[in-house]
Amino acid sequence: MQIRLKKVLLESQYFKYIYQLTMGSFLAQIITVLVAPFMTRLYAPEEIGIYTLLLTVVTIFGPVLCGKYDQAIVAAEDENEIVQLIVGSIFVSFVFIILITIGFNIYLTLNSQITDKVGGFAYLVIGVLFITVFVNILTAYNNRYKEYKIISTVIVTRTLAQNVGVLVFGLLKFGSIGLLLSQLIGMLVGFKRQGKHLYQNRRKLREVTFKGIKTSLIKYKDLPRFSMPAHFINTAAYSILNFFIIDLFGLAVFGFYAISYRILGLPLNLISMNVSKVFFQRAFEEKxxxxxxxxxxKIISVFLLCLSIPMVIILFMLGPFVFRQVFGGGWNEAGVYVQILSPMYGLRFIVSALAPALIISGKQKMEFYMSNLFIIASVLSYMVCKLMGGEIYIFLTIITLTYSLIYIIFYLYIYKLSKGI
Structure with a gap:
């Protein structure tokens, strides 16, 4: 039976799905890479820093706005349960957005230097969060029905729209406001195509009842209880570094780090996150x-490892040189940051794609505990440099070492779960 399954996995559309998602993301990231050298010349490090800092709100809260109920759409039993989860996800998201808006307003009040630079345009971030709710739900719905070509196409069109905005607003000298506007415009693209299937089944939405929503939300209650806080903490572990770096080294240094983080994130967006979608769906069926x-x-691990090793070697050996040549002489510093962080990102590239294994095995609680280790490592790194006066290189080295160890432990645990013991 197991030999038969392996044959099905290999001869079926398993890698076709990965190819469809990866090609779309590849084109999207090519667009981002082509625009990046213009971006670093049209915007100052401080402007990129402010934009990245504000977008941290989306990075932290965007993936968990639905309480992770959007992931349940993929594993739902039937169409009725799907629509109950969709409506329930929207309701949960709106509650969170209200709370986030209140907190964001308090943050801006306490950090007037941000509003001094961008004024009320800072609240464009809340608009991006609102749109993210529907992007998350529609992406999960497309994943449920293996509509990977649609997901792929929308990724490309959104990225193209966003980067065109970056260039146009950069030429108009809009600064950080232009970057925020381009992000919002990009998110608005592709809704019609992504929601076509759901629109055809819209009659099911009329059958939604409060009792049905409540039943579905209770059934998948472990997602908001464990998976959501775990994902939140895992994301916050990286995003909190933004605030630490600004506090320790200033906005200019953070601008360099923001570009290095952006470039290091390309492989994650290009391959890892898309492989994760396919792994989730196929591993769920195999289970x-x-x-x-x-x-x-095993198949996905080997596939990702073969991509990760050469990626890390290239970044480690050529990081500063590539940044100096591509982004301009003033951005060599960001290349050094990439050089330091690349080994850790190589491990993250692999483990992030396999994280849905915890949902498949019903071990969301462990994801929460594991993610706490990243926060602890971040805080300890910050405290060491704060007390000892360490420079940015020391801070990033400590982050690389501690995060890498956590990712190795994380993978070993997932491997054990895969055995079904």
Missing amino acids: KMLGNYRSSL
């Missing part, structure tokens, strides 16, 4: 058939 998902994990 139902055999009670384990070892084959899916």
